[in-house]
Amino acid sequence: RKEVEQDPGPFNVPEGATVAFNCTYSNSASQSFFWYRQDCRKEPKLLMSVYSSGNEDGRFTAQLNRASQYISLLIRDSKLSDSATYLCVVKENTGNQFYFGTGTSLTVIP
Amino acid sequence: DTEVTQTPKHLVMGMTNKKSLKCEQHMGHRAMYWYKQKAKKPPELMFVYSYEKLSINESVPSRFSPECPNSSLLNLHLHALQPEDSALYLCASSQDGLGHGADTQYFGPGTRLTVL
Numbered sequence: 001r002k003e004v005e006q007d008p009g010p011f012n013v014p015e016g017a018t019v020a021f022n023c024t025y026s027n028s029a030s031q032s033f034f035w036y037r038q039d040c041r042k043e044p045k046l047l048m049s050v051y052s053s054g055n056e057d058g059r060f061t062a063q064l065n066r067a068s069q070y071i072s073l074l075i076r077d078s079k080l081s082d083s084a085t086y087l088c089v090v091k092e093n094t095g096n097q098f099y100f101g102t103g104t105s106l107t108v109i110p
Numbered sequence: 111d112t113e114v115t116q117t118p119k120h121l122v123m124g125m126t127n128k129k130s131l132k133c134e135q136h137m138g139h140r141a142m143y144w145y146k147q148k149a150k151k152p153p154e155l156m157f158v159y160s161y162e163k164l165s166i167n168e169s170v171p172s173r174f175s176p177e178c179p180n181s182s183l184l185n186l187h188l189h190a191l192q193p194e195d196s197a198l199y200l201c202a203s204s205q206d207g208l209g210h211g212a213d214t215q216y217f218g219p220g221t222r223l224t225v226l
Binding site for chain 1: 141143160198200204206207209212214215218
């Protein structure tokens with residue numbers, strides 16, 4: 001059983017489209033939730049932490065549903081520069097281990 | 111500043127060589143991590159140090175030897191590696207060394223390792 005499940009995609013969307021990624025986690029005691037963005041041959045970079053109340057940063061909105069144990073990332077008005085792999089990451093309330101989803105590949109097409 | 115630095119950026123080594131990867135952070139973080147990442151896969155945890163003590167070893171072969179000389183530095187010593195060990199090696203750090211509650215992990219740029 002995987003701790004974190006993500007649809008690997010790929011998602012190919014036109015510029016300007018809205019795209020949503022979902023991620024489910026298995027441990028109900030999980031405490032912290034994140035979306036990272038990883039460009040080809042680069043390190044993962046923190047895109048957003050995900051809070052219970054949901055949070056928005058410009059074109060990006062993250063939601064957490066604790067009852068259903070999933071988190072989502074919505075990207076509005078997609079740009080070519082949004083093309084990357086998006087990693088869902090979950091941390092439990094004890095211990096130092098962060099659990100990664102498989103990543104979802106996004107390509108925004110002109 | 112959320113910077114984690116890693117050296118070297120690229121490393122090519124033979125199977126009989128001994129080399130070391132270095133990682134540094136000055137954010138006062140007390141947990142530091144080594145990950146291995148293959149193409150099109152997520153990072154795979156290798157080791158975690160908490161307050162300079164090894165707290166997690168994910169059954170990594172002994173040809174990889176971690177070291178945490180102080181709270182800011184993390185090394186990964188490599189010896190007798192195999193070609194399948196070629197990968198991107200990522201260092202990361204997070205603030206809470208005891209792993210209690212909410213915490214955020216920051217990654218260095220990685221070392222791209224090729225074993226011939």
